[in-house]
Amino acid sequence: GAGVSQSPSNKVTEKGKDVELRCDPISGHTALYWYRQRLGQGLEFLIYFQGNSAPDKSGLPSDRFSAERTGESVSTLTIQRTQQEDSAVYLCASSLGDLIMNTEAFFGQGTRLTVV
Amino acid sequence: DAKTTQPPSMDCAEGRAANLPCNHSTISGNEYVYWYRQIHSQGPQYIIHGLKNNETNEMASLIITEDRKSSTLILPHATLRDTAVYYCIVSLGGGADGLTFGKGTHLIIQP
Numbered sequence: 001g002a003g004v005s006q007s008p009s010n011k012v013t014e015k016g017k018d019v020e021l022r023c024d025p026i027s028g029h030t031a032l033y034w035y036r037q038r039l040g041q042g043l044e045f046l047i048y049f050q051g052n053s054a055p056d057k058s059g060l061p062s063d064r065f066s067a068e069r070t071g072e073s074v075s076t077l078t079i080q081r082t083q084q085e086d087s088a089v090y091l092c093a094s095s096l097g098d099l100i101m102n103t104e105a106f107f108g109q110g111t112r113l114t115v116v
Numbered sequence: 117d118a119k120t121t122q123p124p125s126m127d128c129a130e131g132r133a134a135n136l137p138c139n140h141s142t143i144s145g146n147e148y149v150y151w152y153r154q155i156h157s158q159g160p161q162y163i164i165h166g167l168k169n170n171e172t173n174e175m176a177s178l179i180i181t182e183d184r185k186s187s188t189l190i191l192p193h194a195t196l197r198d199t200a201v202y203y204c205i206v207s208l209g210g211g212a213d214g215l216t217f218g219k220g221t222h223l224i225i226q227p
Contacts, residue, residue, distance in 0.1 A: 004159075033215060035217075042219050045217075091159050104162040104165065
């Protein structure tokens with residue numbers, strides 16, 4: 001596809017269950033970001049991948065959160081033992097590169113996670 | 117500390133130019149000014165970016181002051197579909213902190 005694709009678009013899960021969210025970046029984009037956006041709030045940075053470098057995990061809120069990326073393609077964000085406070089829209093973005101480049105980022109439509 | 121300061125909200129009449137200000141007094145020499153917007157229930161969308169010179173594209177114009185400490189995003193003929201939260205970001209354009217979103221300006225276009 002032409003844009004960043006995220007799946008599922010909506011996910012309802014029971015408290016305590018694990019969930020996996022998927023992001024397919026734009027082909028050729030080496031940089032990939034995950035954000036969380038709670039209702040009525042701003043975007044919180046979670047994790048950043050750039051090529052084969054070690055990811056920047058500085059935004060992950062707890063060890064229940066993890067993310068992987070296979071090369072420069074799909075990424076999955078995993079939340080273990082979900083809590084109600086994890087309810088949010090999870091957004092993925094990709095961009096062409098890193099370094100000092102004036103690149104723009106492209107966002108997916110997000111996955112709306114509801115923990116009940 | 118936030119790198120940018122924006123008013124929390126603004127109104128603009130449909131058909132008029134919307135001028136959204138942003139202060140970035142601590143911007144460094146190689147940092148760009150980026151603007152994104154987020155329409156309700158959608159992912160953020162890139163609008164425009166610039167370094168020193170004013171920039172224009174099909175969506176908007178970006179005016180950056182000579183000292184680069186502030187900028188203005190201009191939507192020349194605002195429509196109802198331009199109602200969104202507009203984020204001004206100062207960035208090198210990459211890296212983990214390349215996209216640090218503040219609270220933005222909620223622009224409401226009035227019919």
